[in-house]
Amino acid sequence: MSKDTKKVIDLLNEARSRELTAILQYMVQHYDLTNQDYGKLAKVLKATAIVEMKHAEALAERIVLLGGTPTSKPDAEIKKNQMIPEMIATDIGLEEAAIKMYNDAALACADARDLVSQDLFEKILGDEDGHLDEFTNIKEHVEKLGNVYLATLTGAGE
Ligand SMILES: [Fe+2]
Numbered sequence: 001m002s003k004d005t006k007k008v009i010d011l012l013n014e015a016r017s018r019e020l021t022a023i024l025q026y027m028v029q030h031y032d033l034t035n036q037d038y039g040k041l042a043k044v045l046k047a048t049a050i051v052e053m054k055h056a057e058a059l060a061e062r063i064v065l066l067g068g069t070p071t072s073k074p075d076a077e078i079k080k081n082q083m084i085p086e087m088i089a090t091d092i093g094l095e096e097a098a099i100k101m102y103n104d105a106a107l108a109c110a111d112a113r114d115l116v117s118q119d120l121f122e123k124i125l126g127d128e129d130g131h132l133d134e135f136t137n138i139k140e141h142v143e144k145l146g147n148v149y150l151a152t153l154t155g156a157g158e
């Protein structure tokens with residue numbers, strides 16, 4: 001295996017660890033919010049976690065194809081029992097960190113002349129941009145409207 005391939009596999013695995021953290025974090029929030037009857041917000045978190053699962057899977061496929069072994073370790077502790085504003089701040093932090101890392105990784109893959117991996121990072125980046133936008137909107141609504149907005153997040157989710 002070339003040094004460049006090894007470097008790309010390491011980047012893909014770093015990203016996979018990040019995705020595994022996001023999956024676990026968003027699903028914990030999904031269960032907490034479901035318990036607290038914030039069904040609508042719970043549903044958003046579950047849908048986001050499922051997108052992260054697809055990212056983790058796509059990264060693993062690429063790692064295997066390159067001859068590496070996909071990691072199964074998340075890269076951070078999962079936060080529990082947070083209130084909604086703290087949950088959203090956690091999520092914004094995860095998405096911002098992922099966006100920074102994936103931008104750098106895409107450029108490093110180009111340097112390593114692996115444009116397929118670069119393309120994978122760019123595709124995932126598009127989804128993370130969407131997640132960041134969605135979480136930022138929620139944060140702004142909570143800040144501007146407080147309990148009035150939180151009341152709209154209750155009810156049946158899935
Ligand atoms: Fe992701």
Ligand SMILES: [Fe+2]
Binds near residue numbers: 052095128131
């Ligand atoms: Fe995301």
